[in-house]
Structures are given as structure tokens and as C-alpha cells.
Amino acid sequence: MVLDDFLHLMPLLILVMGSLITMLVIAVKRYHKIIYIITMLSLIAAFASLFEIGIGEPYHISPLFIVDGFAIFYIGLILLSSLVVAMLSYAYFEQREERKEEYYILHILATLGACVMVISKHFGALFLGLEVLSVSLYGLVAYLRTRERSDEAGIKYLILAAMSSAFLLFGMALVYAMSGSMGFYEIGLYLAASQQVPLILIVGFGLMVVGIGFKLGVVPFHMWTPDVYEGAPAPVTAFIATVSKGGMVAVLIRFFMQTNGFNYPTMILIFTIIAIASMFAGNILALMQNNVKRILAYSSIAHLGYILVAFLAGNAMGIEAVTFYLVAYFITSLGAFGIITLLSDEERDAEQMEDYRGLLWRRPWTAAAFTAMLLSLAGIPLTAGFVGKFFVLAAGVRTELWLLVVMLALNSVIGLYYYIKIVAVMFSQTNVGHERQALHPSAYLVSGGTIALLAILLIYVGVYPAGLMQLIEALIISIYAPVM
């Protein structure tokens, strides 16, 4: 380790320090506000350190890590999302009686895991990051132990995630057995050199798809999503929907870029089937739900399907589209779950349709923000979701993936129905509003402010996407050059 290595790993090191300090402070005295501030500071510091790194040449920390523009962009995205989740968490956990301080340790560690995944270029680093993320999430999902569904969600996630990790590990082992290396680039070299891809290697990739698909929550590895989304505390759900999926998408892109995965029809076929199945299963199952968290869970399955459409386009435009869509989806998901968080009370989360009936007349601003989020998920103009969907469709049309593109259009229409259903409930006149027990207003100030910020960002990106596109173009360019 030289000094430069430290510099380039600075965001991660700051996160490690943050979690350690948090732990020590808890050992001295449990004090929610202090812990919260430490968490926020470490996340902000980690984000600030990204500017220190800057985008120069890709920096390799052999053999495990690579820090390039692409990684910096995704780390930044993950850190900001994590920051937003932390901001939402304070009011949410403050009103619950349980021990809330450890939550922040797990939160920081999970973020760290996602960041490690983003910069990995080696199976070892990938697995390391994935496990740090997963193990933290086991704790986070089941954090509110006294709740009815919490244990169910936690155990389900634990078993399925462990299982999928095992698949991933076995797949990696098979790939390693054939290619003799674990670095993405070296595997790519091996693939390029061999005329016929050996069967064992294909099996290995197939097993890895199980692990990856599980984390992304795409069909047929999606079973856990609705239950975990429903059972986990609302901020944790927001975290799973964004940070954990975003990290995996980044790894997937890097792996495919470095191994030239887009040249193998089998892989393309597998992902095409997954994409179409995810879009349909997600949207159609969401139609039948009455629980807002479950609707959002199924909708996230569908949205990952959309992202895969752009991913399958496989060219520069496709990767940019994936990234853009991911940003839009992050903003929207965080906003949507943020609003659920905001409306939740001590006993349960605001997840039933009934909780939203007539919301527009009770809390007009919250309802307007939630409407904006839902319309963005549906891909309606003036929101980031529209530009994202446009980008994805454009990438698909460009590569002439007609089947996928038409499926996407069809699914957008199905999706529209259930988003509009929630909106309609919020706008309905029957006023059975029971006012929730209010907390100290300052607690809501942070959450409310966060959501307002997200809503403004959503509209801003929707109206003026050129800025974000420039940033994406400038930063993720590094992914195209296959480097060791």
C-alpha cells in the first residue's frame, strides 16, 4: 500500500472510520442525535473525498480494485442515496422505542459493501463487497424485531441471500477452474482466446447469474422482494431498492464490459428472457396488490427489467441510459419510500391504500410530492422518469431490439394503471383522515426537507436533463476502455 492507494480508497476508509467511531460512541453513551450526526458527517466526508480523487487515469489497486470515473460516479450516487436514507431514518427511528443506535453502524457498513462492489474488478473483491452488504442487510431488514412481519422478512432474506451467495461462489469457482483467473479482464482474455467456450464455464456463468439476479431482484429470482419490502422498515426498504441494486448493476456493467460479455449470444438470450419476464411479472403482479410497499416492490422488479433493456443495448448509449435511468429511479424510489417513512406511525408503516385516501386534502404538499414520484415511475413528462424511459427506449431502438422495446412500451401502459390507482386514491374526496400522533416538528423538518429536495431534483432532471447527461458522459467514459 502506497500513499496513492490510500488516497483513492479514501471514501471507503472514511466509511470504515465512521462505523468504528459510531460503535465506540455507542459504547460510551447511547445518544441518538450524536450518532446520527456522526453518520451524516462520515457520509458527507466520504462524498467530499471523491472530489479529491478527481477523474484522471483509471487507478488500479492490483489485483482487486479499480478506481475510475465510472466507479467515482457510482460511489457518489451510492453515497448520496445512503445519505438521503440516513436523513429519512432519524425521524423514523426516533419515534420507535427500540435501540436505534446500532442501525447506523449497519447502515454505514452496507454502504461500504456497495462501494466495494462498484470498484471491484476481481471475483474476490466482488464477493467481499457483496457479503459486507448482505450481512449488514440481514440485520437491517429485521431491525424492528417486535413487528409482526419483521422476522419473516429478515429470515427470508437471510436464507435466500445466503443461498444465492453460495450459487455465486460456486459459479465463480467453476469459472476460475476453467479460466485460471479471477480478474474480470483476464477472464475476458481467456474467453477471447478460446474458440469454443467450455461447458463448465457456461455453467459457471449461469450460476453467477443466479446470484446477480437475486440481488437485482429480477424474475425468476424475485420471490423475496415483496415480502422483504413489506417487512423491512421503510428506510431500509428504500436502501434495498436503491443502494443494494445500484451496486450490483455497476458490477454487472463492469463485468460485461471487461469480458466482452455482449458478444456471447447465450448471455444476451438469458438476459433478454430475464428482462421480459421481469417487466411482465413485476407489472402484472403489482396490479393485484393493495399494499403500497408491495406495489413498489413489484414495480421495482419491472423497473430492473427496463434497466436490463438498456443494458442489453450494450453500446455506449445503453450504458449511459442505464446510468441515467438508475439515477432517476434512485431519486424516485427514495422519494416514494421517504414519503411512506414520513407517514408511518409507531405501530406500522403507512403501507395500506387506505392510509393514502384523500391525502391531497389533508397534506397537499406531501401528496403532490408523492404524485410526482409516482408519475416519474410511470414515465410521465416533466419528471426524471420520463427522460430516463426515453433514454432507455432510445438505446433499445438504436440497437434495434424491437422485441424488448415493444415489450417495454406495453409494460409502461400496464404499469401506468397501478401508479394511477394510488394517485386516484390520494385524490379521492372521501375524508376519513385520522390524524397520526405528531412528533416534535423538528424531526419532520429533516424528512420533509429531504423529500422536498428530492421532488425538486426530480423535476429539475426532468426539465433540464442536459446537465446530468453531461456528467454521466464525462465520468463513465472510462468503462469502455478494457483495462487490466
Add this chain to the structure above:
Amino acid sequence: MILLWMIVILMAGGVLAWITGRVNDALPRWISLLTILANLALAVWLWLAEPATALVPKGAWIANLSIAWIPQWGVGFDLALDGLSLLMLLLTFVLGFLAVLVSWNEIYTKVGFFHFNLLWVLAGITGVFLTMDLFLFYFFWEVMLIPMYFLIGIWGHENRTYAAYKFFIFTQASGLLMLLAILSLYFIHGSQTGIYTFNYFELLGTSFSPAMGMWLMFGFLAAFLVKLPVVPFHSWLPDAHSQAPTAGSVILAGLLLKTGAYGLLRFVLPLFPEAAIAFAPWAMLLGVIGIIYGAILAYSQTDLKRLVAYTSVSHMGFVILGVFAFNELALQGVVMQMITHGLSTGALFIMAGFLYDRIHTRNIEKMGGFWATAPKMGVIALVFVMASLGLPGLGNFIAEFLTLIGSWQANNWLTVFATIGVVLATAYSLRILKKVYYGQNLTDHIIHDLSGREMLIMVPMVLLILWLGLYPQPVIDLAKPSIDEQLQAYTNVPEDRTISMEKSESTTQPTDTLSQLKTKGGAYGLR
């Protein structure tokens, strides 16, 4: 710049109305009234100033504006105004103005939010009529959807939720198909010229194989035919129109349907001439089916608003019949039809709203004999019923007459059948009058005659429809340059249906080299 202002004024007015709605109910009404008046004044000013610009050779475009928006994709914020757009804008603001007045005493709940939605629908429609960039076009096309959904879904009648869903999903699904077509066009153009742009004038020069052209055209047609609506895709319309509040019905029938017609004129005709010619007989057949089917269904309705909604289906049949006749007479008829149908159907919906205010039903079986106590209302209803059946002297006559003459040159038999539709129109129109105003009053309600506010709404509409019927020349003059431009690709095609159509009353323009060129329009392009 003035074009941008129109949209900005509407949007800002909407936000202001929403905010002030929290303070007081009257304020949003005044704000939206003034907002629309301001825009109406701008549009009228543009019209009056127009003769000066028309002296410029080939000045089909009265005003334009171009700002880079998403340069990475070649998306520009391109707005431009020609005679056709200007006419549509005038219609938009007149009907918008009336819609605000109509809701004055009808909407009492969430007044601020209502006017926000109203103004944003108008902003979306204004954008659609002005934009010269296909990305932006799709953008505005969607922008007008959401507020309309809310207008129907919140302030509508008893079955509003279902109607709002249906409206939204029909239009959204068809819009997405158009989006795919736009994207394909964009990439085809890009790969041919190396310039990736959504600019309308650039894309006009794209060439593609006939099969591709057909697919692309169907993408665009999907959106426009659903919006128009043409018969197999019309089923959203009766629900949406009858469930919407009066202002919503006026805007739906008067303006939203016209965006479909405008899209056909502005995009389908110049972009896909070959495909459009190949498809024309089918399109005209659909038009005729719509005319007759709409008329028959209108005759059998008992819900007054639903009845008027079906007459829209019938009248819009003339639009598609005329558009696919590809000659100037027919297109002049189409433009007239867009305007006069907006006024006459809007007026009928307003009348239905007035009746609903008084007796709280839309069922015409429960009405009758209202003339005795409400003669003013009866007279005005008579005028618009006559307009709807195409009585000479009122605007609709000019529109249908021109359309039928034009389409005769394109297809004799279909025109004959379309003319039957005019006869059917007489039947359903007179039925309205007979059921509602003549006969015995079956209710124990005493129907009050029109109030001062209501007269203020109706009298200008009567005057306008009379003016359009007696002296339509200004409209025809204003629309002519744009229509010529949309038809450029057709005038040189050696087909028997495109006999040179110089209209007697309009001044013959000297032919110059530009019109000799076989371009798809846009030779008068902005550059």
C-alpha cells in the same frame, strides 16, 4: 419569444391559481381568466400583425423560437407559428376563456387546484400546436394528459374514476407507439445524415423504404387516430366526455380532439407521403364508418352529454376523410371543421352543463318543454343544434361542404356515404331539440332562463359561429400557406386524385422554383 411567453404565462398562472386557491376561492378564477385573456390578446395581436409578415416572400411562418435544450440528443426547444397554429391557438384561448367562465359557478371544491389543471391542460395544448421538435411534441403531448386526467377524475360525474382511467390509458398507450416511431425516425435520419436531431424541418428530408415508412406512419397514426378518435379506437371518448365536468368536456371536445387532427396535418402528411397515399382509401373508409356509426349511436343515446360525445365521433370522421383526400379544398374544410366543431360542440356541452345545473340530470327522457320557461336558452340551443347538422349560414356548413367537395375528387363512393352522415346528423340534432325544448315538461322543476353570466358565455359563441358561417375568408386566407406547405409532397405526384386545386376565391400565387422541387414540405423552412 412571444411563443414561449404564451406557454410560460399559462403555466405560471396555473401555479399562482393553485397557491392563491388556499386563500380564497374567487382569486384563482380571476387569475385564470386574466391569464387566458392575456394569451388571447397576444394571439389576436399576432394575427393582426400578420399581414405585414405575409408580404415577406414565402412567409408561411409568422414567428419562431429556437433554444438548445438537450444538445446531446439534438433536442431543441423549437417553437414556430404559422397560420394553422395561429388558428388553433385562437381556438384554444377562446375555448379556454369560456371554460373558466363555465366553471365559475360549477366548481366549488378545490377551486385552486382545478384552475391549475385547467391552465396546464391549455399549456400542454398550446405547446402541441407550436412545437417544431418531435421530442418536445411528445413532451407536450403527454403534459396535457395528466391535468386532464385530474379534471375528469376529481371533478367529474358519478362514474368519473373509470372514465379517467380509460382516457388516460388509451391515450398513453397510443402515445408510446408514436414515441417509438419518433425514435426510429430519429435514428434513421441520424444514420443517413450523421446529424442526430429531433427537429421537424430536418426530419422532413428523411428517406426510408416504403415498408419502414408504413410502420413509422402507423406509429404516428396510432396516437392521432386514438385522439381524434377514429372508430375502432373511440371507446374512451363517450365515457370521458360524459363524465368530465363541463369545462373538461369543452376542452376535450373542443381542443384535445383537435390535437389529433393537427398531428395528422402537421406530421403524418408531410413526413410520410408515400405511405399516406397507400393508406388513404382505408383511412377514408374509417372516416366514413366513423361518420355513420357515430351518428347512429348519437341518435340512440339518452344521456345528453353522451349524445353530444357521439356527435363528435361523427364529426371527426369528416376530419380524417378530408385529411386523406390530399387536396387543398378538403384540407381547408378540415381546418374549418376543427374550429367550428370546437365551437359548436363546446357550446352544446355548455348547454348540457347549464341544464345539469338546473335539474341535476343528463337524461333527456326526463326533460322536455323547457322552451316555455327558458326561451333564450332554447334559441341558443337551436342555433348550435342547427350548426351541428350543418345549416348553411353557420360555420359547420362551410366546413363539411368544403370537406365533401374535396373528398369527392379523391373518392366518389366514400363521399356519397359520408353525405348520408349529414342526413343522419339532422336526425340526431333535431332529436335533441325535440326532446329537451319541445313537448311537455315532465319535471316539476321550473327551469330558469339563462343568467347574465351564461349569456356572456353563449352570445360570443353564437356570434363566432355566425361569423365563420357568413364570412370564413379570413380563416381560409390564414390557413392557406400552411396547407400548401403540408401538401407540397402531393401536388407533384402524378396521381389522378391530385388535380391541381387552385381555389377561385383565393389569390393565385405565382409558382416559383421552390414549388417545383419535389420536397416533402418545409421548403419554406425556418432557415
